Amino acid sequence: MNLRLLSVHAHPDDESSKGAATLAKYADEGVDVMVATCTGGERGDVLNPAMDRPDVRANLAAIRRAEMAAAREILGVRQRFLGFVDSGLPADGEGLPEGCFAGLPLDVAARPLVELIREFRPHVVVTYDESGGYPHPDHIKTHEVAAEAFDASGDPGRYPGTGRPWRSLKLYYQGAFSREWFQALHDGMTERGIASGMGEVLADWPDTAPSLEITTRVRCADYFAVRDRALFAHATQIDLHAGFMAHPRDVERAVWPTEDYHLARSHVAAPLPEDDLFAGIR
Numbered sequence: 153m154n155l156r157l158l159s160v161h162a163h164p165d166d167e168s169s170k171g172a173a174t175l176a177k178y179a180d181e182g183v184d185v186m187v188a189t190c191t192g193g194e195r196g197d198v199l200n201p202a203m204d205r206p207d208v209r210a211n212l213a214a215i216r217r218a219e220m221a222a223a224r225e226i227l228g229v230r231q232r233f234l235g236f237v238d239s240g241l242p243a244d245g246e247g248l249p250e251g252c253f254a255g256l257p258l259d260v261a262a263r264p265l266v267e268l269i270r271e272f273r274p275h276v277v278v279t280y281d282e283s284g285g286y287p288h289p290d291h292i293k294t295h296e297v298a299a300e301a302f303d304a305s306g307d308p309g310r311y312p313g314t315g316r317p318w319r320s321l322k323l324y325y326q327g328a329f330s331r332e333w334f335q336a337l338h339d340g341m342t343e344r345g346i347a348s349g350m351g352e353v354l355a356d357w358p359d360t361a362p363s364l365e366i367t368t369r370v371r372c373a374d375y376f377a378v379r380d381r382a383l384f385a386h387a388t389q390i391d392l393h394a395g396f397m398a399h400p401r402d403v404e405r406a407v408w409p410t411e412d413y414h415l416a417r418s419h420v421a422a423p424l425p426e427d428d429l430f431a432g433i434r
Contacts, residue, residue: 195240254289270315327412373409
């Protein structure tokens, strides 16, 4: 069987910061991996101070597409933009920009993904949970769109004109950047006498933050370096000296060698917990 995996994300760079080592591992093993990127990231910030220049901001849409192309090659996957416009991150009380992805009716926003699923015919679909992973309107909309497309693409009566029906077998939600992950890295660095910046993250962690039940842990530490190279390719978004890039990779490989997922829907029997997104399919 030629296994196929579709990973659905909101913006360029999300595929490299959430589950990228898993994608690289499966691609290296011969799985056909596709990334669907809902928006072009046009309204994103420039998070790398070294890239925060007027010429970059003026050409951000084109630059982010070029970054995505480079990351795709590094990961060894295919990638498709679904063609929607980034919603930005509105301030409290501020409305969404007209015509943006998060403001579209669900059937309009899901239609290109239904068409892609019916064309690509993935066995497994991966996306965000109901919270979006964090409360960005495009991430929440990506969850809604992916769940709708997963359920609808196998029904011949829904979304006519988008190709032959295809029922994907499993839908997973990303478990990236959990409190447990930050705690494990903080403890691992502290025990080794390494200064940890994770303590500040943990101290500010909201008590109301949702916690996702992890059902599936994919061992992929051998591909963390590939993940990092893909992240580096998104130069406008990654500060090499801060945030996710600041912890030692040997510590991460020792204390948390997996990327983690929640099995949200399945049309096949697979005992939990799992260590493979294709458990029950192979």
